[in-house]
Amino acid sequence: MTSQSNWIPVSGSGDLAAASARAVVLPDHDVVIWRTKTGAVHAWENRCPHRGMRMSFGQVRDEKLVCRYHGWGFDEEGQCQNIPASPNAAAPPTACIKTWSCTEKDNLIWVDVSDESAGEGSAMSGDSDGVSSLMFCKSVYTDGDLDKVLALVGSARFLPLGYDGDGRDLDWSMTDLPDLVGDAIQILVSGAGSDQIVITGHQARDGRCGLHIMTPSTGDHDLDRQRRLHYSKWAKRLRWSLSNPDAAQDGFSVFS
Amino acid sequence: MTQIDSTTLNQWYVIQSSAALTPSQPRKTRLLGRDILAVRQEDGQATAWEVSTKGEQGQALPVRECYDYVWTTLGEPDGDIFSMPEFYEDGRRMVVCGIATVQTSPGRIIENFLDMSHFPFVHTDVLGAEPDTEVNNYKVNLRKDVNELWATECGFYQPKAMASATEGIEVDYQYRVANPFAAILYKTCPDRADAMDLVGILPQPLDETNCDIHYFMLVFDDVNSDQELIQFQQGILMQDRVILENQRPRELPLQRGAEITIRADAASIQYRRWIKEMGVGFGTL
Ligand code: FES
Ligand SMILES: [Fe+2]
Numbered sequence A: 001m002t003s004q005s006n007w008i009p010v011s012g013s014g015d016l017a018a019a020s021a022r023a024v025v026l027p028d029h030d031v032v033i034w035r036t037k038t039g040a041v042h043a044w045e046n047r048c049p050h051r052g053m054r055m056s057f058g059q060v061r062d063e064k065l066v067c068r069y070h071g072w073g074f075d076e077e078g079q080c081q082n083i084p085a086s087p088n089a090a091a092p093p094t095a096c097i098k099t100w101s102c103t104e105k106d107n108l109i110w111v112d113v114s115d116e117s118a119g120e121g122s123a124m125s126g127d128s129d130g131v132s133s134l135m136f137c138k139s140v141y142t143d144g145d146l147d148k149v150l151a152l153v154g155s156a157r158f159l160p161l162g163y164d165g166d167g168r169d170l171d172w173s174m175t176d177l178p179d180l181v182g183d184a185i186q187i188l189v190s191g192a193g194s195d196q197i198v199i200t201g202h203q204a205r206d207g208r209c210g211l212h213i214m215t216p217s218t219g220d221h222d223l224d225r226q227r228r229l230h231y232s233k234w235a236k237r238l239r240w241s242l243s244n245p246d247a248a249q250d251g252f253s254v255f256s
Numbered sequence B: 001m002t003q004i005d006s007t008t009l010n011q012w013y014v015i016q017s018s019a020a021l022t023p024s025q026p027r028k029t030r031l032l033g034r035d036i037l038a039v040r041q042e043d044g045q046a047t048a049w050e051v052s053t054k055g056e057q058g059q060a061l062p063v064r065e066c067y068d069y070v071w072t073t074l075g076e077p078d079g080d081i082f083s084m085p086e087f088y089e090d091g092r093r094m095v096v097c098g099i100a101t102v103q104t105s106p107g108r109i110i111e112n113f114l115d116m117s118h119f120p121f122v123h124t125d126v127l128g129a130e131p132d133t134e135v136n137n138y139k140v141n142l143r144k145d146v147n148e149l150w151a152t153e154c155g156f157y158q159p160k161a162m163a164s165a166t167e168g169i170e171v172d173y174q175y176r177v178a179n180p181f182a183a184i185l186y187k188t189c190p191d192r193a194d195a196m197d198l199v200g201i202l203p204q205p206l207d208e209t210n211c212d213i214h215y216f217m218l219v220f221d222d223v224n225s226d227q228e229l230i231q232f233q234q235g236i237l238m239q240d241r242v243i244l245e246n247q248r249p250r251e252l253p254l255q256r257g258a259e260i261t262i263r264a265d266a267a268s269i270q271y272r273r274w275i276k277e278m279g280v281g282f283g284t285l
Helices: A146-153 A221-243 A245-249 B106-114 B228-243 B265-276
Strands: A008-012 A019-024 A028-036 A039-046 A059-061 A064-067 A080-082 A099-104 A109-112 A135-144 A173-175 A185-190 A193-205 A208-216 B013-017 B027-031 B036-042 B046-051 B056-060 B065-066 B068-072 B092-103 B139-141 B148-158 B167-181 B184-189 B196-207 B210-219
Touching: A008 A019, A008 A028, A008 A135, A008 A193, A008 A208, A019 A059, A028 A099, A028 A109, A039 A109, A059 A221, A080 B065, A135 A221, A146 A208, A146 A221, A185 B046, A208 A221, A221 A245, B013 B027, B013 B036, B013 B196, B046 B065, B046 B068, B092 B228, B106 B184, B106 B196, B106 B210, B106 B228, B106 B265, B139 B265, B148 B265, B196 B228, B210 B228
Parallel strands: none
Antiparallel strands: A008 A109, A019 A028, A028 A039, A039 A099, A059 A064, A099 A109, A135 A208, A173 A185, A185 A193, A193 A208, B013 B068, B027 B036, B027 B196, B036 B046, B046 B056, B065 B068, B092 B210, B139 B148, B148 B167, B167 B184, B184 B196, B196 B210
């Protein structure tokens, strides 16, 4: 997949539990992503056609997303199937929610909100050459434009699991990884604790963006769990450091 | 902000309860996008004036005290504050519940107040519960002589209709929209078969999408303290607030077809039509 693609990584797969819904804010779209009990993901306009309630406040029931306000239930195609206030009448066919293409790849949830996105959306191409299966660790939200923030993140200190120095004796290199996960960067850390981190993200609104921090799986269950935890903590530190640029002298900042 | 339509401008609005406005507690607030200040003078007189952008005292505003509230207007109302004879009935208690600040338009607030179909989902186990979700047909009519919108013959099964209710009852409702931004609910009184209790909401539009809702109860109730009644009503309003602040757009859409409507929304449909005919542009789309 190229960075010209319309697919936007909006969330880690693990951050959307089965039978749950969540809001995602993109520059020009309010989106609700939700997952059925059996695991399918959907991305819709985050607005109920009845009285405008945000669908992200809804509940997943019988594989329908049920609006919080009056309980209208929308099936996986976005079509309203039941209206509790008039249980014996069929829902009007116009009672449907705009849907967008949504898929999962590399443990991320991807949405295509472009106009061409009706139905299938553009094919999700590209393969994960060079990076074995990526584990999602954590998303963080911060002020700034995605590309500027990603460039800045490239200068952060990376502290691999098991390494207990301050990071200053490690070498790292940053490369763009457009073929893998949208506008992603790959960071290869070498030296005492070599590792690899992949960071991608999406632009939100009001000058904010979301970053998704990932790292390759080792195949060892316990080790992977520890690594996920470790980089989740690092991600929180990254967020703190991004929002406290004046603290760059502070050893806690990943930019010091 | 664009110019305010004359219907909106020429209404009386509550800006504080009479009891809360004391000489030592002026209220600095906003009305229809303008800064105003309400002050109780030492002689007991309630006064209000506009405050300029520089913070200087501007034009004095007309003030009325009525139904335990302080009212003002930025325009020239045709008539008086709407009548509410129940306020003067023997044995009723006026319970001023306070102010709830809600980030939405006054139209969305009134419409939510007129809506029964959300009870089982938003006020679960209090004003409604599944599977009793069906809204039976009710009547909506515009009383031309007084220019008020009424919804009558509304009924709903409620697990805990009022603070004093100990078991579920089939409740009769009537809704009265006394002006575009003032609504009163009449509901079965648990204590007296022949009387109705009143609940009223008087949104003070701070601007098009922000309101301070003044709300009250006017009840026959020998059981609950004011505090208990307030707590009950406050709980309901806080549940509604989650909804109100998450509707998009925040303005009330008045164009036909902007939102999907069913028969249970008859009150909402008529309300939208009515205020559209009156030219209410404030807080609407
Ligand atoms: S607003 Fe969604 S069901 Fe009414
Ligand atoms: Fe409500």
